[in-house]
Amino acid sequence: MAVQPAMPRSWRRETKPHKFCPGCGHGIALRVLGQAIDQLNIQDRMVFGCDIGCSLLAWDFFNVDTVQTHHGRTTPVIVGLKRARPELVCVAYMGDGGGYAIGAQHLVSAAMRNDRITVILINNTQYAMTGGQMAPTTLPGQKTETSPYGRDPDMTGHPTQGPEMVATITPESAYVARGTISRPKQLHKMVTRALENQIAGRGFSFVEILATCPTNWRTNAKNTWKFIEETMPTHFKVGELKVPEAFQAAAGGEGARADG
Amino acid sequence: MADFEYQQKELKRGTFTLFPGLCKGCGLCIEKCPKKCLGWSETLGVYGMPAIEPINKEDCISCGVCSTVCPDCAILVERYGKEEKKKKEEH
Numbered sequence A: 001m002a003v004q005p006a007m008p009r010s011w012r013r014e015t016k017p018h019k020f021c022p023g024c025g026h027g028i029a030l031r032v033l034g035q036a037i038d039q040l041n042i043q044d045r046m047v048f049g050c051d052i053g054c055s056l057l058a059w060d061f062f063n064v065d066t067v068q069t070h071h072g073r074t075t076p077v078i079v080g081l082k083r084a085r086p087e088l089v090c091v092a093y094m095g096d097g098g099g100y101a102i103g104a105q106h107l108v109s110a111a112m113r114n115d116r117i118t119v120i121l122i123n124n125t126q127y128a129m130t131g132g133q134m135a136p137t138t139l140p141g142q143k144t145e146t147s148p149y150g151r152d153p154d155m156t157g158h159p160t161q162g163p164e165m166v167a168t169i170t171p172e173s174a175y176v177a178r179g180t181i182s183r184p185k186q187l188h189k190m191v192t193r194a195l196e197n198q199i200a201g202r203g204f205s206f207v208e209i210l211a212t213c214p215t216n217w218r219t220n221a222k223n224t225w226k227f228i229e230e231t232m233p234t235h236f237k238v239g240e241l242k243v244p245e246a247f248q249a250a251a252g253g254e255g256a257r258a259d260g
Numbered sequence B: 001m002a003d004f005e006y007q008q009k010e011l012k013r014g015t016f017t018l019f020p021g022l023c024k025g026c027g028l029c030i031e032k033c034p035k036k037c038l039g040w041s042e043t044l045g046v047y048g049m050p051a052i053e054p055i056n057k058e059d060c061i062s063c064g065v066c067s068t069v070c071p072d073c074a075i076l077v078e079r080y081g082k083e084e085k086k087k088k089e090e091h
Helices: A025-040 A054-058 A074-084 A096-101 A104-113 A162-169 A184-199 A221-234 A245-254 B028-032 B065-069 B082-090
Strands: A046-050 A065-068 A089-095 A118-123 A175-180 A205-210 A239-242 B007-010 B014-018 B038-044 B050-054 B075-079
Touching (some): A025 A054, A025 A118, A025 A205, A046 A054, A065 A074, A074 A089, A074 A104, A089 A096, A089 A184, A096 A162, A104 A162, A162 A175, A162 A205, A175 A221, A184 A205, A184 A245, A205 A221, A221 B028, B007 B050, B014 B050, B028 B038, B028 B065, B065 B075
Parallel strands (some): A046 A065, A089 A118, A118 A205, A175 A205
Antiparallel strands (some): B007 B014, B014 B075, B038 B050
């Protein structure tokens, strides 16, 4: 057989190259998710829910059952699926607009109820699909279509700290983390843990992933890395915010190695 | 399953395979390469943008960072096994 790209088994090859822009962080985030699916061998009992926004371009990404919902309503749809079929592994995949703006109530409610689902949220600091408007996660001073002079925190507030909020309202059995696509190994660990936490039936699992958007940031490759590795972590701290005791016990003497 | 076309290059420590049909020319790998040995290629990628290729072939250490940061899985880096290494040294 000819040499083939190292795609995860769960990827749907005939839909590749995928629909995301050049340099988009979704590709890396979804590859990490695909590798985690392969590793945990859950491809045949998994439901993948995607939101409106750039994240909906993932609708044909995996060879798994997929549902695409209304904007911000991925969380309740996936919660419903999980309640009807608890044996399934249900993943809600959304952007920062779907999770922190229009879908914030659902995210908060699901976290409060400690629903046994995995929520993966891609944070690229704006609404990318519609041309880069200001989102709850836009950094202070960042120029977007609707904040041409830079975001003014006085008028529009500071960027939403999603994982911090979810970590505050969830019980101890929840898993909450923030990863970045510039550290794929660390991200892989986080996504795997988020899925394992759901499979074990412990509680709500939430991973926010900092992702690149060269198209709307209007950056070249160099500045794209600079923005995600230097500018974004000044507002969004990367790391695990809430780890259930079971993981801490399993890690043992290894310690919480946060770097990737 | 669809087969992707590929261009393979044999470097010092491993093979470097590029799938031009997947490469969108974002350049993330060029910036991330620790040895700065990647550059733009004559081959065009899927969106008509230049694809990438290893330019400074001697510097490549086959670390695989380029393939881990590629959002499209367009790069495959495979290190030589022990036997392949021996063969290389004999030549």
